[in-house]
Amino acid sequence: MKKDLKQKIGVYICECGGNISDYVDVEKVAKAVENEPGVYLVQTTMFTCSDSAQIEIIEGIKENNLDSMVVASCSPKLHLLTFRDVAKRAGLNQYNYVHANIREQCSWAHSDRTEEATDKAVRLVRAAIAKVRLSESLETIEIEAKNVAAIVGAGVSGLRSAIDLADQGTQVYLIERDHFVGGRTAQWGKLFPTNEDGKELVERLYKQIKERENITVFTGADIQSLDGSVGDFKLGVKISPRHITGACDEETSDQLYKVCPQETDDEFNFGLTKRKAIYKNYKNAYPENPVVDMDLCDKCGECLKVTNSNINLEQEAENITLNVGAILLNTGFDPYEPKDGEFGYKTIDNVITLPQFRRLLDMSNGSLEYNGKSIRDIAYIYCVGSRQPDGENKHCSRYCCTSAIQSALNVKSKYSDVRNFHINRGIRTYGKQETCYVDSTKQGDVYLQFFEKSFPTLEKIGDKTIITLNDALTDNETMEVSADLVVLVTGMVPRKEDTVAGILKVPIGSDKFYNEIHTKLRPVETVIDGIFIAGACQSPKNIRATMASTLSATAKANSLISTGKIELEPIIATIDTNLCEWCGKCDELCSYNAFEKVEIDGKMVAQVNKAICKGCGACAPICEVNAINIIGSSDEEVEVMIDAFVKDVQFIEDHKAKEAEKTVGKTDDTEKLKKALPEIGKKILQSLESEAKSVPEIAADIQHPADDVLYYLMSLRKYGFVKETGEINDDEYYLYELKQ
Amino acid sequence: MSDYQPKILVFSSDKISDPAIDLAGLLKKHYSPKVYNITVPCTSSVKSRWILHAFEKGIDGVFIGSDGTDCPYRSDCSDLSSKVIEQTQEVMKERGINIARVKMAALCSVCADPFVNHMKNFSESLASLGNIKNETGQSNE
Ligand SMILES: Cc1cc2nc3c(=O)[nH]c(=O)nc-3n(C[C@H](O)[C@H](O)[C@H](O)COP(=O)(O)OP(=O)(O)OC[C@H]3O[C@@H](n4cnc5c(N)ncnc54)[C@H](O)[C@@H]3O)c2cc1C
Ligand code: SF4
Ligand code: SF4
Secondary structure, three states, X not given: OOOOOOOOEEXXXXXXXXXXXXXXXXXXXXXXXXXXXXXXXXXXXXXXXXXXXHHHHHHHHHHOOOOEEEEEEOOHXXXXXXXXXXXXXXXXXXXXXXXXXXXHHHHOOOOOOHHHHHHHHHHHXXXXXXXXXXXXXXXXXXXXXXXXXXXXXXXXXXXXXXXXXXXXXXXXXEEOOOOOOEHHHHXXXXXXXXXXXXXXXXXXXXXXXXXXXXXXXXXXXXXXXXXXXXXXXXXXXXXXXXXXXXXXXHHXXXXXXXXXXXXXXXXXXXXXXXXXXXXXXXXXXXXXXXXXXXXXXXXXXXXXXXXXXXXXXXXXXXXXXXEEOEEEEOOOEEEOOOOOOHHHOOOOOOEEEHHHHXXXXXXXXXXXXXXXXXXXXXXXXXXXXXXXXXXXOOOXXXXXXXXXXXXXXXXHHHOOOOEEXXXXXXXXXXXXXXXXXXXXXXXXXXXXXXXXXXXXXXXXXXXXXXXXXXXXXXOOEEEEEEEOEEEEEEOEEEOOOOOHXXXXXXXXXXXXXXXXXXXXXXXXXXXXXXXXXXXXXXXXXXXXXXXXXXXXXXXXXXXXXXXXXXXEOOOOEEEOOOOOOOOOHHHHHOOOOOEEEEEEOOEEEEEEOOOOOOOOOOOXXXXXOOXXXXXXXXXXXXXXXXXXXXXXXXXXXXXXXXXXXXXXOOOOOHHHHHHOOXXXXXXXXXXXXXXXXXXXXXXXHHOOOHHHXXXXXXXXXXXXXXXXXXXEOOOOOEEXXXXX | OOOOOOOEEEEEEOOOHHHHHHHHHHOOOOOOOOEEEEEEOOHHHOOHHHHHHHHHHOOOEEEEEEOHHHOOOOOOHHHHHHHHHHHHHHHXXXXXXXXXXXXXXXXXXXXXXXXXXXXXXXXXXXXXXXXXXXXXXXXOO
């Protein structure tokens, strides 16, 4: 495939207000690249991202009829979109622009060796020029989107998400695997930090859901299959029946629980109690009707004899297909289950987990008992299943320090003679939760601490369990705590029974939770377009953090599908069908099923589905006949870049004629210079007009992150706009003022 | 120790290892200025022929900054790259190129220090191997 090479390339080399030009001689770079094939014009600019520089670039491109552009400046992570937009405004196709990172990966990285940094910058810019020469105009892939979303999981995250998404005008299917909504939050009784009851929170959210016509709730619903792609997913869902076909009031329900002879451990109470085959998670669980657990039911028929029971044991599961534009995963977590014998779990009878203790406390009435024995001294062992030095779970589960301490507060307020012993590894009640810790020390709780080098040991003597540890707070003194009940403060782990990840191909992170594209920059999106994650399925979170991520995912999903159209990056795999022999290897390898087998000119070849391919490129090396290339990283593009890196750099020492060079935004006239400043630079100057300020003060005033402010302030200082006053303020920050 | 300054080609991934290299620069952690980076969506896309092309043209060492298990596309991307490297090394052996000239390590998005250390160690070991052109048989200019 012979390409039309670009002939009129504009190259813009940024000084970044000294951040680049202090270490890289940008004029030398400009000179060294001006004779590269295809280059029509080279300019250096003070701040390429500033509005005025953008306008000059756009005018220059139009005036000279340029066909492509290279910007050499900071990392493309910061301004790729800015310059794509410049390209578009100049009438270029945005993919006829290539970026060279000469700041993070050159001037700053090699600020210790300026000459060599300049040499490297030349090579980087040349590589970008060589690449842009090969560039082709690409159209973003536009597809239609259904303004309908599937929310998987109806814990507090899914419930909240459904309400918000519905209010933004999106049709919602809320899909819950359990027969009752609310997820884990309903299990904990009083919640930190508000002491609100978990069940009440769930009730409030569920009632709001019922008020909205554009939300459909499915319970007992399990995802079976996924077809299609972003904007137009087809989700196959199996709905297991409740086996109760009409209303079933409380009295009738109680009657049913009584007559049903089949019994099992109640999962909702972590096996502390039993439930029947006809059951509800708890009395006010929603939806209101009980459910019949057909795995347990032996169809004895006792329940059918109860009047008005509306029971139908023959009701069949239903398979439905939901057509949705986006999918939000809110499937939550499992509490860590200790191994048998881990701190006496299942081997010592008065050792339980924190989730069990929360249930015990929630259900207890009048006296606190476990296994028929009354409890006074409680020992909490922290970080069980989290922060494991040898095990798989390296993470801190974040909720548990606070939850254990709040449990100690709750138990003491309910049973005042209880004594709490917190055997911890350093308390992490971050943020507002610290007040729980203060309250617990005030009520007389005892704190002991161990390190990962020596874990406490447990031994049952009589009715008591004796915990022995080397206490770090008293210089490793050996301490013994005698407890009636030991609570293992267990962390959060990904759901064991994960039926969706495989079907939806959700990326899993090293911690085994669902993985976002980027922790900081794109925290609720997955690489699969149209699939979002939020809540505890992504990482351990308390409810506050769950809600924050939930609302973020909700907004992202709505903005993706609400206009009915979605634009996708055309960075995908291409197949040279002349070479392809359909061996099927790429199809086998692709995690997203992007390949199809099609017939072209009488032979079978691979074809890439544009809406599905993510452009990761994993398939490219596998093809034995080298038929696969990724747009933007094709063999040709990579190879010309390598050639540019190794090509000799010779500096032409005639930059005495510097004055004559055309430079954007460079002038001695301060007023003109001021105009060339980026928006933030102008705002900083404005903010300093009234009085001298410190960096945090300026940041607060102009509402920009302090690190950005600091960085532009340094440039402003360098160009003589501001100076330090030499004084510091009360918070010990330097003050800056305008230089007259 | 030789004072030969080897040229290193790095393949980094757009979302994970490239940000780590950026971070190294942001923190002004220095490494050899003869390190040149090409960013790809995921390093599992790096082909044998690119690596061989680099050696042929005079790059002394190729480093693949893989995402390891952090990869947003697929958690086995390093395994895929390992296979590509193995195949490449077979060809390198045939051509008399020292197989230690290609290297891979996982970098997370904030792995600035590990990146700089890798560059330092790799530069040193490549320096002791000397100019690639002695192995590929091209003239030494
Ligand atoms: C002991 C303990 C005490 C806690 N106490 C507090 C507290 O006091 N305050 C606080 O802020 N936080 C507390 N937390 C944390 C809190 O439980 C979580 O933040 C919260 O439950 C996260 O909500 P979620 O909706 O993301 O997940 P979950 O509550 O786990 O809900 C997920 C839902 O998804 C459903 N689901 C799972 N898989 C599927 C599937 N494949 N298909 C369909 N549906 C599916 C589940 O059935 C469930 O209903 C505590 C945690 C523990 C372990
Ligand atoms: S929150 Fe506390 S108990 Fe939980 S893992 Fe972190 S440090 Fe351990
Ligand atoms: S691996 Fe190559 S030859 Fe095989 S089907 Fe895919 S594109 Fe065709």
